[in-house]
Amino acid sequence: MLKLLTRRVGWVVAAAAGALTITLAGARDSRASDHQDTPDVELSPRMDINDVYAFPGSSPDRIVLVLTTSSPITPAQSASAAFDPNLLYQLKIDNSGDGVEDKVIQITFSGTGSAQQVLVRGPAVPTQTGPMNTLLTSEAAVAGAINTTIGTAGGIQAFAGIRDDPFFLDLEQFFRIVPDRKPVSGELSRLPDQPSATAFRPAGQAMDYLRGLNTLAIVLEMPSAMLTDGGTKKIGVWGTISR
């Protein structure tokens, strides 16, 4: 059910769509059997991308890329939160408009727990495009401890570690609208089994379900030219996790 909290906007809209269907159809069978998503990802939140962001950095010619994973992490879990050293986290950039990556940034981790080290390779032309990749042969552009800012303010800056989850939504109300999608365990599982709302809560009563919860974030900032090099100023960005 972790999937319900991940790529969460998608779920939210799907849930609301379900509510609309209920309204229109009058009744709808429980769709518990539909809840199997991609079991590998569901069972391993560290394989799950929560959100990807891209926005201007400290100057107009710099860009920030963010990939968050593993949310929700409670404050009690946060001190020991760490990335999976067996996974490859990537941000991929298409700068030629064909949906194929022309540059990749590869993030890997060594060690475990709060002593973990992060290695950032690229941006560079990938050795292979598509869903199967090997590491870039170049040495890591930036490397250092998690939970601290590393790199240089004029070149590549990187931070990988625990942060407040930047995402916000009233997830509890979604589950009141569409209880057949609620998780099977945890706080939200105790909401009523039958729909107890048909619309979102008004301002003032609506609550950010992710308030006070954390995520593992990879934040990178670099000159935009590192991504547009060899292509156009218009780029397409996406995140992947591979094992």
Place this chain on the structure above:
Amino acid sequence: MRMRTRTLAALSALMLVAVAGACSDDEQDITGTGNDRVYVQVERLGNPLVSEVTLAKRNHGFHNSGRPSTDVANHSAELKAFVTNVAGRDASVANTLAAVLLPDLLIVQTDKPANTAGWLTWALANGYGGRKLTDDVVDAGLQAIFGALLSPNNVSPGLSTDNVGQNDKAFASSFPYLAADN
């Protein structure tokens, strides 16, 4: 499908290992795993809407393991069908959403002014695009699919905003921008 994917992955992995092995003289071993290790994609995200909004759960793995260059061919019909059949909206709404969300890329026009940044502003206002931390993408998605953003017909007012408009903690104006953990 799963079995076939695994078989293909294994075959391709073997081929890649063979290729890497053939030129292993300059192989490095920075992480201890070696550069010949083949990583297989299990998760993918571009826009905050596409992968689970409109695609049936049985197709999520297909999307996760796929690539943007085949998104239109693989997912456009299903995305449009969701908007028209499930949300009950006009075909024009479905076509607009498919056009801006597929291929599933977060589009950034890096040469546009920074103050025009925001999710889908590249399409709506020829702006910087991307996605800011402060963007209320839930409401944007709800307003497009259930509200009057793209069409006045068949709207569902109670479902067009969740009334949570901002994060619980303020974002920083400098790196790393995300608020400290709780």
